[in-house]
Amino acid sequence: MKRKEGWLLLAVFETTELQVLLRDFYELTGIRTVVFDAWGEDILSYPQERPEFCRLIRSTPAGSEACRSCDRNACRMACRQMEAIVYPCHAGLIEVIAPIRAGGATVGYLLLSHIVQGADEEAEWEQVKKCCAPYGIPETLLHSAYTGLTRTPYRILQSAADLLMLAANAMYQARLARLAPDSIQARLSRFLEQHLHEDLSGERICREFGISRTSLYHLSKEMFGCGISDYISRLRIQTAASLLTSGSLTNAEICRRVGIRDYNYFFRLFRRQMGMTPREYRRKYASDARSLPGASDDSTAVEEMKSSHAPV
Template structure:
């Protein structure tokens, strides 16, 4: 998918994040290609490490894996990279589609430089780099606490939300994944399945499966069931006058017994019990 960004506003926001946190922040598109960063220069530690092609390749792989993990869990993901520095990444969403990622990184999160160097030395021992210079680069990095990183991660999530709300990150053209997502959201309570979607968009099942796994982390049928269950949960609480059989039909379940089975599997309780418990909570004063 091709995503377009208002880079002028984006760079201003990245600069604000850095001013507050003193942590470098980067924007990737949905193919893990770097679009913007502040500051533009990476830390001397990373610059030195990436002089080894194997280390640079591992850096890119590490970023891609982190992007995929954050996308699957729909929330910021904080982790230690392959070289021992701490990074955090947040996905950018438009609807259910990932259009990019925000990442802050190169953070030296240890209680002391000695502790950090001991770990980093082990992780980087196979790379062809000057270890004395790498050690000096470690000592240049400020010590950052876990609490500070957690707070910065919260700000990162706020920035990601702001980017989408302000339309600073927009989908540049309606490509196939976007059109499929819109179609599913419009028709998920109707007779819809893999075959009908493939016929509508004139694509093969393999293409549809690849799009579903990339954007939903699940198959089309599982995604549609999830949407239907979510709608049923909402109706059970907000529409007490509706019979459960009516809700099942309203959400696209023509087989009432199947609906009961699937709902219980998804929520851990049958619809009637779910309504009783959550309706009580809904009516209780805060």
């Protein structure tokens, strides 16, 4: 997650309010919580001081580099999957990471760190000892630091992971994290939303922002976790899903509204991404499906009957 020259200012974080959030999270769970920026750099944490176990690992060059690499890989994974992920760290502990998103872009990450379940102390310690063997730390020191870590039962870990994802999503709504207004990331996000109904080829976007296709690819991967074409398809379907449950437009009208000219293609893409047809989605998620003129529209049903026979 290397920083690109000229793209350094991606997001603005309200650190005072965030510090309160991290403190509250720690008081509820007993787990150290960290905020990373978009490039996987630690910018805020509570408690601020790392536990003795982590300091011991980072005191060795190999352990310190492994920690940084582990953090960067976790950030990439969370950006790509766009959800909270529970994973083992390089030292044998458990961590949870969730992406912080603003304007469609991943601008940072929330991390729950240094977790030990304590369900099987002997087996878990053996795993930690095996993972940390390359760092040459005396076993007595390592074990002493390990026993000082808080134990977090699985049920609490799962609840903490759910809360972490909710907190990460709420940060944008509460404006605790937002795209820097003049950053290329913010401008790209606005451009895609404002021109979603138009042709959004890579060539057009490159011309608009004066960047190469390679630069656009790397920018898209850093912001959205995927290539620009994949993100545009995802944004179109997400917008279509919102329109299906918040108005009376027909499916064909929504298709055109989100910039897809071929209804059969829209139908297949929607079903592939959402796991159901547009009509099924409208019926399931509309606040009052029966009151929506398009919900039981015969022409919509005919459209979907035709599309359902098109190859996926």
